[in-house]
Amino acid sequence: MDEKYFAKKIEAKWQKIWSDSGAFAAEIVNDKPKFYQLEMLPYPSGNLHMGHVRNYSVGDAIAWYKRLKGFNVLHPIGWDSFGQPAEDAAVKRGVNPRDWTEENIKAMRGQLERLGLSYDWGRQMFAHRPDYYKFDQWFFLKMYDMGLAYKKLTQVNWCETDQATLSNEQASGGLCWRCGNPVTKKDLEQWFLKTTAYADELIDGLDELESGWPQHVIKRQRDWIGKSVGAFIDFSLAQGEHEQIKVFTTRIDTIFGVNSIVLAAEHPIVDQYIESFSEAVQAKIEELRQEKLKPTDREVEIEKDGIDTGMKAVNPFSGEEVPVWVGNYVMMEYGTGAVMSVPGHDERDFEFASKFGLPIRRVIVDPGADPVEPDESVEAAHYQKGVLVQSGDWTGLSSEQAITVMTAHARAQGFGEAAKTYRLRDWGISRQRFWGSPIPIIYCDECGTVPEKFENLPVELPENASITGTGESPLAKVPEFYEAECPKCGGAARRETDTMDTFVDSSWYFFRYTDHDNE
Ligand SMILES: [Zn+2]
Ligand SMILES: [Zn+2]
CATH class of the missing domain: 3.40.50.620 (HUPs)
Known part of the structure; x- marks a missing residue:
């Protein structure tokens, strides 16, 4: 030795x-x-x-x-x-x-x-x-069959320098995670996996982790799913033919405090009526839309901005007409793209109303507090639940009681219903890249979008492709790859040329080790 x-x-x-x-x-x-x-x-x-x-x-x-x-x-x-x-x-x-x-x-x-x-x-x-990657495709087809994989037109985060789409995480702070340059937005048809169908299951599953995981990690996950329980309420437009604006609120008990409806700049109602707005309003809306295309840091609060469109909406509980605004703090991607603004009881709404001099009304007080004078000035948003005041037939109820009975009333009257919303989005998996798993879908002029047959998997990548980094899918320039036979009618058809996000691969690899030679 x-x-x-x-x-x-x-x-x-x-x-x-x-x-x-x-x-x-x-x-x-x-x-x-x-x-x-x-x-x-x-x-x-x-x-x-x-x-x-x-x-x-x-x-x-x-x-x-x-x-x-x-x-x-x-x-x-x-x-x-x-x-x-x-x-x-x-x-x-x-x-x-x-x-x-x-x-x-x-x-x-x-x-x-x-x-x-x-x-x-x-x-x-x-x-x-x-x-x-045959099994990436196999999973995809299973999900397609179940309606869990679908295609839609979306705005994606786009890095001009890398000519690549980025996830929100990869574009955090408005900067590309790879090159550090500002991220812009671009319209693209993308494949999505319906992760939102599992939002409740994901939340329930967190209970199993309670004992072994740090609380802040569990909280971050919970916030990321971002479940809100509340109600959809329809506000009718004062003009127009029974047009309605659907808002989501977790606080129907504050609805008598609504001073305006605030829409995302991309809301369909805005598009529909934009011709009827004054030139100044149209210009401002265009400015707000442009601002949204610029990179934003989701961690930093943007300054509230907006414009009164001149339209009016009717509060279905009080019958009161309130102005319809467009505001930069309302996102089309969250909720319904429209919020009822209740500045007396919501901090963001308070900030917005203060900036633009909109009326602020208090409709919730602490239990046992002095009654509120109708014209009493409100110094800050009071977001705690309490007892309803200045709220018509519901005055005197607790917030909890009011949420139950007012939601039921809205449903009975046909202008609302209980609802849940989530911050969680479906997962956009399309990438305009060569080095990923091909998405097993074929487009046929006769049959439309047709899934590849299971027995034809894997859809293999070609040996190579001309990779220029110019943003177009490299596979779109490889006829041997994209020229395909329609699995349904047998006619000439075209293969999807986007590939899957690499996170698809790493979301199930731990199962593969247990069954590594299964073909
Ligand atoms: Zn970049
Ligand atoms: Zn066909």
Whole structure:
């Protein structure tokens, strides 16, 4: 035995023995208790960095501990190998993204092995290989069949420099996460997965995490789903033919305090009536729309801005006519794109009303408080629940009682109903990229949008494509790829040329390790 520890010699010897004997392969059938030690899969960028080493050493220590405690341990690793860096390399250095990726994987696997990490290498998954992304497509078709995958025209975050669409997270602060340049908006037809169908399930699932996860992480997740329980209420336009503006509110008990309706600049009613507005109003609305196209930092409050359109809407509870404004703090993407402004009881509305000198009325007071004079000035928004005042037949009720009975009244009268809204959006998965899983959809002039047949999966990427980084899908220039036969009528048709967001790959890889050779 050597008297010193010669790392290269000893480690190489044992690493070979481990590898030859399959020392870390999980056993398929045995009576030991099972333990699944999972670490996030790396992106094959070329080299490991110390963050990888730190993360994977922690996981390895746990895997070893469990193994020595007698568990049958599954400790796999794989590669999140689709994505933009491979395409960037193709643009900058003219390399084939596939070759670049495979070489990086080889180099990084060597590094992981030299670190002595105890992986079950036999279960590796590679997101960019057809045997893996076939199942991205399989899931997509299943979701399509269930109505959970659909296509719609949307405004996307767009980086002019990278010529790429970005998720909200990738455009946070209004700046591109890759290049740091300002993000703009662009209209595109995109495929979506209906994550919102699972909003309640996602919230309920958080209860299971209560004991093991930090509270602030759970709270962030809850806020991200952003469930609001309230009601839809229809305000009729004073002019027009029974036109209505639907608002969502969590505080129907404050409806006698409404001083205006505020619409998003993109609201359909605005489009419909814009010709009837004065030139000054039209110009202001155009300005507000342009402002919205500029990058915004969602963390920073923008200064409230808006304009009175001159239209009036009728409060269905009080019969009162209130002005219809367009405001920059109302988003078409959230709720209904229209809010009832209650400055006495909502801080944002208070700020807006104060800035534009709109009337502010108090309709909720603390229990036992002095009655309110109708013209009493209101110094600040009072958002707590309490007892209704100046609220017609509902005066004297508590907020909780009022919410129940006023919602029921709205429903009985046909101008409203109980409703839930979420901040969570459906997931836009289309990317105008080469290096991703092709979306298994075919467009036929006769049959319209037709899903690829399951037996034709995987829809394979071509060997290469001309990747210029100019924003168009590279696959749209590869006839061998996009020329397809319609699965329905057999006629000539065209394949979807967008690929899936790489987060599709990394949203199910941990299942693949358990079933890695399933074809
Ligand atoms: Zn960029
Ligand atoms: Zn057809």
